[in-house]
Amino acid sequence: MSMLIEEYITLKLTEEDLHSGDLILVNQDNEFKQMGVNLLPVDSLYFEIYGGQPIYISQEINKPLLKLIDAINAKKKFVAVSGYRSEEEQKEIYNNSILENGIEFTQKYIARPRESEHQTGLAIDLGEVVENVDFICPSFPHDGICKNFKDLAEEYGFIMRYKKDKESITKISEEKWHFRYVGIPHAKLINKYNYCLEEYIDFLRKFEYNTNHLKIEEDNLRIEIFYIEMKDKIIEINLSKNKKYHVSGNNIDGFIITLFEDMGMNSYAL
Ligand SMILES: [Zn+2]
Incomplete structure (x- = not known):
């Protein structure tokens, strides 16, 4: 036996x-508390980079993100608008947006410091390459490569995080451009x-x-x-x-x- x-x-x-x-769930009720995030710059061979400044994401999501871009043949067809943000950066973006766009718009689209997924390094805002890229609401139409990206994202561990029909739960307006890695x-x-x-x-x-x-x-x-x-x-x-x-x-x-x-x-x- x-x-x-x-x-x-x-x-x-x-x-x-x-x-x-x-x-990790990071939102208005659950602040980001992790001590450190291992970061890598978004690969500029794959993405146009908004503002020319390096954009960082968590080391862990780098590979799946590039694989997804390869799978839909979209090298350099997206502009990486925002990735990891420190608490200071989030504060600055939030405060600047209040000055420029008012409190109502800001609360719809921008999380307060420590309540933003961007502090986790697990989120990235992407847009199609257009002449004037909107930093807060980049263009992400429901066709072409953007649709391909969205359709295949789940295979590589990414979700569109803020959907229209979930606004009452997420407390963030629909964001077609914001993808979050969940694995x-x-x-x-x-x-x-x-x-x-x-x-x-x-x-x-x-x-x-x-x-x-x-x-x-x-x-x-x-x-x-x-x-x-x-x-x-x-x-x-x-x-x-x-x-x-x-x-x-x-x-x-x-x-x-x-x-x-x-x-x-x-x-x-x-
Ligand atoms: Zn975002």
């Missing part, structure tokens, strides 16, 4: 981890259920560590997603050594764990 012994690794998750990862397979699930990130984070609470997990199969991968509440200052969790895993805090009250198990021969870039 043979026995399959599953080996485990123990993950220790801390308060700091709660505020980092691809799925694979979360972008697809968010679109499939027509959730905004706020709704998705809430939905995942149903799939607690000790109960039923959310299970999907895709591209020869068996994927399992679950939520674990941060009940103590440090929480420990055992995960099978045989599966790849990805952990993100939700920036509120717990963690989302995604497990990947390869079922076939195809390799899959995570």
